[in-house]
Amino acid sequence: MSETTARKFSLLPMLGHTKGKRSPVTCALKCDNACAGDVCNTSSNGYFRDIASATLSRRAALGFGAAGALAVVLGSAMTSAEPATAGGPGLSPAARDGFGKSKLSFTPIAPVPAAVDALTVPQGFTWQPVIRWGDPLFNDSPDFDLANQTPAAQSRQFGYNNDYTDILPIEGSKDRRAVLFTNHEYTNENIMVPATFDAAQARGIGRAAHGLTVVELERKNVNKPWSYVKGAPLNRRFLTNTTYELTGPAAGSALVKTVADPSGRAILGTLGNCSGGTTPWGTILSGEENFNGYFVSAGTSASDKRYRLTSSATARKWELDDPRFDTRNDGYANETNRFGWIVEVDPFDPASTPKKHSSMGRFKHEGANVIIAESGHVVAYMGDDERFDYLYKFVSKDKYREGDRQHNMTLLSAGDLYVAKFTGDSPAAEINGTGTLPADGAFDGSGEWLPLVVGGKSAVDGMSVEEVLVYTRLAADKVGPTKMDRCEDVQPSLLTGKVYVVCTNNSDRGKPGKEGPTEVNPRSLNRDGHIVEITETGDQASTRFAWNLLMVCGDPAKNASTYFAGFPKDQVSPISCPDNVAFDSVGDLWIATDGAPSSIGYADGLFKVTLAGAERGKVEQFLAVPREAETCGPIIHDDEWTVFVAVQHPGEEGSFADQHSYFPDYVPAGATPVAGQVRAPRPAVVQVFRTDA
Numbered sequence: 001m002s003e004t005t006a007r008k009f010s011l012l013p014m015l016g017h018t019k020g021k022r023s024p025v026t027c028a029l030k031c032d033n034a035c036a037g038d039v040c041n042t043s044s045n046g047y048f049r050d051i052a053s054a055t056l057s058r059r060a061a062l063g064f065g066a067a068g069a070l071a072v073v074l075g076s077a078m079t080s081a082e083p084a085t086a087g088g089p090g091l092s093p094a095a096r097d098g099f100g101k102s103k104l105s106f107t108p109i110a111p112v113p114a115a116v117d118a119l120t121v122p123q124g125f126t127w128q129p130v131i132r133w134g135d136p137l138f139n140d141s142p143d144f145d146l147a148n149q150t151p152a153a154q155s156r157q158f159g160y161n162n163d164y165t166d167i168l169p170i171e172g173s174k175d176r177r178a179v180l181f182t183n184h185e186y187t188n189e190n191i192m193v194p195a196t197f198d199a200a201q202a203r204g205i206g207r208a209a210h211g212l213t214v215v216e217l218e219r220k221n222v223n224k225p226w227s228y229v230k231g232a233p234l235n236r237r238f239l240t241n242t243t244y245e246l247t248g249p250a251a252g253s254a255l256v257k258t259v260a261d262p263s264g265r266a267i268l269g270t271l272g273n274c275s276g277g278t279t280p281w282g283t284i285l286s287g288e289e290n291f292n293g294y295f296v297s298a299g300t301s302a303s304d305k306r307y308r309l310t311s312s313a314t315a316r317k318w319e320l321d322d323p324r325f326d327t328r329n330d331g332y333a334n335e336t337n338r339f340g341w342i343v344e345v346d347p348f349d350p351a352s353t354p355k356k357h358s359s360m361g362r363f364k365h366e367g368a369n370v371i372i373a374e375s376g377h378v379v380a381y382m383g384d385d386e387r388f389d390y391l392y393k394f395v396s397k398d399k400y401r402e403g404d405r406q407h408n409m410t411l412l413s414a415g416d417l418y419v420a421k422f423t424g425d426s427p428a429a430e431i432n433g434t435g436t437l438p439a440d441g442a443f444d445g446s447g448e449w450l451p452l453v454v455g456g457k458s459a460v461d462g463m464s465v466e467e468v469l470v471y472t473r474l475a476a477d478k479v480g481p482t483k484m485d486r487c488e489d490v491q492p493s494l495l496t497g498k499v500y501v502v503c504t505n506n507s508d509r510g511k512p513g514k515e516g517p518t519e520v521n522p523r524s525l526n527r528d529g530h531i532v533e534i535t536e537t538g539d540q541a542s543t544r545f546a547w548n549l550l551m552v553c554g555d556p557a558k559n560a561s562t563y564f565a566g567f568p569k570d571q572v573s574p575i576s577c578p579d580n581v582a583f584d585s586v587g588d589l590w591i592a593t594d595g596a597p598s599s600i601g602y603a604d605g606l607f608k609v610t611l612a613g614a615e616r617g618k619v620e621q622f623l624a625v626p627r628e629a630e631t632c633g634p635i636i637h638d639d640e641w642t643v644f645v646a647v648q649h650p651g652e653e654g655s656f657a658d659q660h661s662y663f664p665d666y667v668p669a670g671a672t673p674v675a676g677q678v679r680a681p682r683p684a685v686v687q688v689f690r691t692d693a
Contacts, residue, residue, distance in 0.1 A: 025652050028315055029188050029293075039514060040308045041388040043477035102586050104638035108573055111602040112624035117661045119647065119686065120603075120624040126691045127623075129664045130180065130217065130644070131228045132684040133160045133192075137215055139231035147194060147678045151204030155239055159184030160192065160209035161683045162646035163580070164276035164286055164367060165633030167217065167226075168347060170234075178217045178226070179234050179347045181284045182633070182646065182685060183273035184210050189316075191654050191680055203321060211270060212238035212286060212354075214347045222640055225687050236350045240269035243353060244343065247413040249456070250358030253466040256338055259331025260324065267338045267356060268324075274385065275367030275489050275580050275633075280378075280400065281408035284345045287365030288356075289385055291339035294318060296326040306473045307363075308386075309336055337470050342368045342382070344412060357412045360394045361452070361472035371492040372400050374539035378411045381499055383487025387506045388515060389473065390481045391420040391490065393449055395541045397456075414456070417469070418449035419481040422532075422547060424519025433510050433517040433524030435552055435561025443519050443563075444548035447534070450479045451543075485509060485521045485529065489580045493611075495587035497540065500550065501532040502578045504594065520547065523561055528554035528576040531591075551609070551617065553578060565617030573621035575607050584636040587611060590622070592631035592645065604631045606645055623688060626663040626681075628652040633685070643688045651681040 106122040121127055134144030134157045141156035162182040170177040187206040197205075216232030219225060229235070244267045250256055257264035274289035296319050297309035304310070311328075313319070319326040324335045341356040342365055360368065363384040370380045376399035382392045396415040401407050424431065424445040426438035437443070451459035452475050458465045460475045468475040485506035492499045503521065510516045510524025517524050520532060530552045537544040552563040555574035564572050579594040589609040605624040610616055625631050625647050633646035651661030661681040 025188065025190070029186055039388050039508060040306055040386065041473070041477065041483060102584050102588060102638045104584065104636070104641050104643070106620075106622060108620040109605075109622070109624060111574055111621065112605070114601045114603050115627055116603060116624075117627040117651070117663065118624075118666075119626055119663065121688050122622060124691055125688050127686050127688045128225060129684040129686050130226050131158050131215060132664060132682040133158055133209070134682060135228065136230055137213070137228075137235045137237060141230070146680055149193065149197075149205050151201070151208045154205050154208035155237060158215070159211055159213055159237070160187045160206075161185045161648045162685055163274050163632045163648060164284075165635060165644060165646050165685055166276075166278045166284060167635055167637075167644065168278070168282060170216070170348075175222050176219055180215050180217050180226075180228065180685065181212070181276075181345065181347050183212045183270075183276065183286045185273055185648065186210070186290070187316075188649060188652060191651060191656055191659060194656050194678075199317075200321065203316060203318060206316060207240050207318065207321075210240055211242065212273065212343075212345060214345070214350070225642075225689055234348065234350055236347075238270065238345070238354060240271075242269060243267070244270060244356050245353050246338070246341075246356050246358055248357055248359035248469065249414075249453075249465045250362075250469045253470070255466055255470045256334055256358075258324065258334050258338070261338075270343050270354075270356075271339050272364075273343070274365070277367055277369035277380070277491075279344075279370050279408070280372060281405045282346075282348065283409060284347055285368045285370070285380075285412075286343040286345065287367040287382070288339050288341055288343065289364045289366060291336070291364075294325060294339075295336050296328065297336060298328055303471050303474060306471070306477075307336070307340070337362070340364065342380075342412070344409075346409070355413075358469045359413055359415055359417065359453075361392060361417050361468075362470055363389070363392075363472050366488045366490070368394075369489075369491045371494065371497070371540050373541040375541055376400050377541050378408075378415075379492075379540040380412070381490040381492060381501075383484075383490045383501065384473070385486050385488050385504075387486055387508050388483040389487070390476050391484055391487045391501055392472075392476075393418045393420070416451065416455070417453045417472075418451055418543065419476045419479065420447055421450050421480060422447045422482040422518070422520040426519055431517050431519050431522055433522070435523045435563070437563065438519070441566075442548055443522050443552070444546070445519055447482075447545045447547050449543045449545070450481055452476065452479065482518065482520060483515055485526050488578070491581050491583070492540065493583055493587055493589075495583070496611075497536065499534040499536070499545075500581060500589060501534060502581055502591070503530050503532065504577050504579055505529045520549070522549070523552065528552075528559065528562075529578050531578060550611075551575075551578075551619075564619060567615065567617030567619075572617070572619040573607060574602065575605075575619050575621070577604075579630070580632055580634060582634040582636050584608075584638040586638070590634050590636050590643075592634050594630040594632075603627070604629065606631050606634055606643065626650045627661050628654075629661070629663065641690045644685060645688070646683070646685050648683050650683065654681075656680065 163185045193202040214236045216229040217226040252264045272290040273286045276286040292308045299310040323329040340362040342360045344355045346352040366383045366385045368380045368382045378396040380394040396411040430438035485503040488504045489502045506526045531550045533550040535546045536542045554562040556562045556569035577595040578591045580592040591607045593604045603624040606622045608620045610618045629650040630648045632648045635644040650663040654660035
């Protein structure tokens, strides 16, 4: 048995412990078995209740579209947990006129069993890939050959496992050309590479399949699907040896210098990229999440423990090929401090140097999403995807300038950093871990953004600005924020200004020795997750907010602790483990899931949730992904009746000799497979569109 194949069976501590369809292989390769270890947040800060409630209001704010930098003026937004009424005074005119009028209507699909190897879409729709793992990007790129892969070939081809995606139009193309951005979160060489390959060669292929991709798209008209353009001038791969500029206060600090980079400003590669965001000035943000699983460290320092860095050999064993992945080697003690940042990429300049922004803090970033405050400052919301970790907000020092792209591309390099503290307004006895609503009929309360760095100075006793930004988790522990159930995607609505915090799950909450339920995290053993809705007090740069739970997820038929903003439970699609979210043109929320419904093991999918009116909280399933896959990177072009998703890690639990999926290159019904053809699942970005378009 090859080293690559053997690794699969020796690194599965989550085997027998995962819930629903979550694969122990995914746990090993994606997040280094985070849930198998002890909780790394052992700080004593807890949850503080404030029974008194206040009526909060918010002023107008400016929101911007993904790439067009078109301002949307918002009126006052609802702050209560009560469902909005259509046309009610709590909504901005844009939201009031738009909610419920999406052009993309569909009949929700029934939940699909997890073992089904198919992409299931609503009646009247079909799907096809935009681009797949291994597709050639450049004129000199070889065609994908599964049986004859090389690291050199992979470096010129589309990478593996796409999480965040976005499509930005190319100016002057009359909606017929665009750029697609994707990141490549992690690889699974067990199903990618034949067992006969040399282990070092397999590692090289895996490294080359990490990183980011920008690729041009084209279509005949708005009613036709997109195709990628091989050899287009904007096509680009970002690899593990691509140089990133570190910006902000930590740039050049002794905490980030290594023997290979004594400047502390030039970092090679980006790792564990999860979700992201698109800025008003047309750049892409990508979050470095589970970077710890790529490094061997001493594992003894407070920072090592807080960031889950250990002395164990890694799953991929890159430390055998490159000394920087073993930080015990002379001169590389700080290499891990160079990962865990928000990355910014200019997809319209293939010669540009991507940036890592130290001012936005270092932790397991799920992503970052931006909105412009009424004051003109840029505000970014960020989740730390770890059990019992925190929600963060960044507010830029300087202000956004309409049309000044060069200036706006500096806005994330300096500013204030905050972490969230939530306070519930119900008596402690009513939050008992069952998910039962308190007497006032809602999980809700107020909150405060606690300062970490303000005005260029540290707000944390005993820590410098550089230390706060490099060791952000340790700094946050000192100021008493609220421990959350794995904040993943955090998105502000550009129609209402409300912020949606996706808490995917936390099956450790309430276990002996671990924090119990709180009003903002109301269930013990929270396997299905929930979504928090935040309304800032004042504009987005405010330090206070109101909050309520939009959803407490699960299958209502199996789990009585579910809640859908008061919408009848028997009329919703079951949903669990929310992960990535996006908005359509009228402001409704679309949710991609990862790992559930845990109670009965359905396939993951994409779901639409109405946010206002009589149907607030209504969940409708739009699609389901294939066997052992995760739904990622939703893009909703409802005005064109088109939806995009990234299908990540299909057939994750198979092996090269025993594949569990053949997505997306299925053999058509009735056709005979080509004799001797070698096939494997290929993670891909797909588009779903009407069959009569």
